[in-house]
Amino acid sequence: xxxxxxxxxxxxxxxxxxxxxxxxxxxxxxxxxxxxxxxxxxxxxxxxxxxxxxxxxxxxxxxxxxxxxxxxxxxxxxxxxxxxxxxxxxxxxxxxxxxxxxxxxxxxxxxxxxxxxxxxxxxxxxxxxxxxxxxxxxxxxxxxxxxxxxxxxxxxxxxxxxxxxxxxxxxxxxxxxxxxxxxxxxxxxxxxxxxxxxxxxxxxxxxxxxxxxxxxxxxxxxxxxxxxxxxxxxxxxxxxxxxxxxxxxxxxxxxxxxxxxxxxxxxxxxxxxxxxxxxx
Ligand SMILES: C[S@@+](CC[C@H](N)C(=O)[O-])C[C@H]1O[C@@H](n2cnc3c(N)ncnc32)[C@H](O)[C@@H]1O
Numbered sequence: 001x002x003x004x005x006x007x008x009x010x011x012x013x014x015x016x017x018x019x020x021x022x023x024x025x026x027x028x029x030x031x032x033x034x035x036x037x038x039x040x041x042x043x044x045x046x047x048x049x050x051x052x053x054x055x056x057x058x059x060x061x062x063x064x065x066x067x068x069x070x071x072x073x074x075x076x077x078x079x080x081x082x083x084x085x086x087x088x089x090x091x092x093x094x095x096x097x098x099x100x101x102x103x104x105x106x107x108x109x110x111x112x113x114x115x116x117x118x119x120x121x122x123x124x125x126x127x128x129x130x131x132x133x134x135x136x137x138x139x140x141x142x143x144x145x146x147x148x149x150x151x152x153x154x155x156x157x158x159x160x161x162x163x164x165x166x167x168x169x170x171x172x173x174x175x176x177x178x179x180x181x182x183x184x185x186x187x188x189x190x191x192x193x194x195x196x197x198x199x200x201x202x203x204x205x206x207x208x209x210x211x212x213x214x215x216x217x218x219x220x221x222x223x224x225x226x227x228x229x230x231x232x233x234x235x236x237x238x239x240x241x242x243x244x245x246x247x248x249x250x251x252x253x254x255x256x257x258x259x260x261x262x263x264x265x266x267x268x269x270x271x272x273x274x275x276x277x278x279x280x
Pocket of ligand 1: 018045068092114115121
């Protein structure tokens, strides 16, 4: 993901879902009198960091937000700065030497948030291990994850199309949730958390949808998360987008309806897994 402007501009739909999910999870979290710093991993453009997480923190709590993408971090610093509270740092959550990373110097953390991150990272075990190292004893890790989504199923169909195979086949599964074909993602993720030293405080999967005010905004939001679009030659990009959208519609991933006031809403559907683990 390297399109922070697009992701942020059309990200109101993402931020709204994050707001609702984090609001619901917040009551599970415990805050000691002197809260330790909080880490937001894979912060993207920083909208969820600044607008959803920071306003809920106990006064005086510091937050370190990090991302692998320099473009995202640059956008965060320009648009979502909050000096004295948020520090933005580059960090690869897969770093095998987390003790030498930029975020280690602020550890241990009281909480680590991974909002819409884990489906971007094929090796979830490594992420959970790194989070465990970064947390203080009894620290809590919060996850929101795309368990499965027609968007990914569409990629699996499109890779068989000779027009797209060469751009998609080499690393298709890097861009598909590791839980896409899991019969029981909750059991798998709970097992992962427990085996890496967490007590599971919550883990469930529910249908979820992003709502956009226009078809164009939904299309732009799709563009901002498309792993393959950058590789498609300029003259075929529109054709790729059309084909992707058609596949998703056929798979039931994109719908629309008239809202209560008669305004049409455009949806993108997925199954969302949310989890909270406490470091033992
Ligand atoms: C879907 S965005 C979510 C952004 C933000 N948390 C939100 O909810 O709006 C996922 C972010 O994870 C970042 N990311 C992907 N792989 C990563 C890694 N290995 N280490 C750190 N960040 C990563 C991407 O650059 C992207 O900004």
